[in-house]
Amino acid sequence: MEKFKKPLSIKVIYWITVVTFWMSVAVTILALSVVGALFFFDLNDLQLHVGIPVSVNVIEKGTLDLNILSNITSVELTGMTGRVHFIDTPPEVGRIYALFIILIVLLLLYIFLTFKRFITNVYNGIYFDMKNISLLKRISYTLVVIWIFSVFYAYFQYYFLAINMNFDTVKFTSDVQTSPEYLLVALFIWVLSHIFMKGCELLEENQLTV
Amino acid sequence: MAIIVNLDVMLARRKMSLTELSNTVGITMANLSILKVGKAKAIRFSTLELICDTLDCQPGDILEFKP
Numbered sequence: 001m002e003k004f005k006k007p008l009s010i011k012v013i014y015w016i017t018v019v020t021f022w023m024s025v026a027v028t029i030l031a032l033s034v035v036g037a038l039f040f041f042d043l044n045d046l047q048l049h050v051g052i053p054v055s056v057n058v059i060e061k062g063t064l065d066l067n068i069l070s071n072i073t074s075v076e077l078t079g080m081t082g083r084v085h086f087i088d089t090p091p092e093v094g095r096i097y098a099l100f101i102i103l104i105v106l107l108l109l110y111i112f113l114t115f116k117r118f119i120t121n122v123y124n125g126i127y128f129d130m131k132n133i134s135l136l137k138r139i140s141y142t143l144v145v146i147w148i149f150s151v152f153y154a155y156f157q158y159y160f161l162a163i164n165m166n167f168d169t170v171k172f173t174s175d176v177q178t179s180p181e182y183l184l185v186a187l188f189i190w191v192l193s194h195i196f197m198k199g200c201e202l203l204e205e206n207q208l209t210v
Numbered sequence: 211m212a213i214i215v216n217l218d219v220m221l222a223r224r225k226m227s228l229t230e231l232s233n234t235v236g237i238t239m240a241n242l243s244i245l246k247v248g249k250a251k252a253i254r255f256s257t258l259e260l261i262c263d264t265l266d267c268q269p270g271d272i273l274e275f276k277p
Contacts, residue, residue, distance in 0.1 A: 209252040210237065210245045 006123060014123040021116045028109050035098040038091070048089040050097055053154040054162045055175035056080050081177060084161060096160075100153060107146050114138050128199040136193035143186035150179040214274040217246045220265050235260040 038046070060077040086093060118135040126132065154176045162172040221231065228246065232239045237257060244250045258269055265272075 205251045208244060208250050209254065210241045210250050210257050 006125070010119075010123055014119050017116050017119045021112050024109065024112055028105050031105055032102060035101050038094045038098040046086075046089040046091075046094050048086045048094055048097060049083050050086075050157070050161075051081075051083050052157050052162060052172075053081060053150075053177040053179075054158050055173045055177065056082055057171045057173045058169065060169070079173070084165070104146070104149065107142060107149065111139055111142050111146075114142070128196060128203045130200060133193050133196045133200060136189055136196060140186045140190040140193060143182050143189065147179060147182035147186065150182060154178050212275055212277055214276050215245055215248050215250065215272060216274055217242075217261070217272055220267055220271055224265050226265070231261070231264060234264045 057079060058077055062075050062077065064073040064075045066073070114135050118132055118139070121127075121129065121132050121135075158172075158174070158176045165172065221228065228239065228242055231237075232242050235257075237260070245253065253273075258272070261272060262269060
């Protein structure tokens, strides 16, 4: 039987995936240990930073000094998104965000694990197989779950934080930014799983052609 | 499937075993078994030609359409 020769691209992505997967497992264990500690200990000096996926309405005048321009251009900052730093985070708030972190880290790790299994199959020469189709579908559905989670998180940040924070110069708008890119990638992978399904059918037909 | 493969019938008529047919036409036993048990999804003209030549028959003797 002719030995299966792996293409270089597959070898490269396989090793990158394996190394990154084990690194992410190590980081996840470390992160979950730290985050899990929030549930058992009151860390009074916790300095939590959280992203706010809500647009900020600011009107700040400034200047733009580019080397290619002879004059300094006047500019105005009208909107931005940002992060919030809780100075000495209350333990209750820390625990809420710890739950979010645990959930998202586990979801991402699950995607990583599924992708590693998929790429290992490809590395071993198993391309058009029902197992691979199932793995691709799982990745796709998990990405949809992450998208739903990101929408929930964005609205949570808006209602929990943004509307309750007061600053002198900046004001949060009601423009909550979700992450549709997850949905697009999920759709792409879902389509890919159907292409693999067709490939699986063709392979079976080819194998059963005498 | 509506197409029935009568290879076993033709083999019996010619008093030939599947192994003999396999050796004569140069098709593996595994592939001939797929054809014989009706699991095959397609048959190449070249294969059909070899089988017909060996068994001295027509394609219609091997394949039958039953709606």
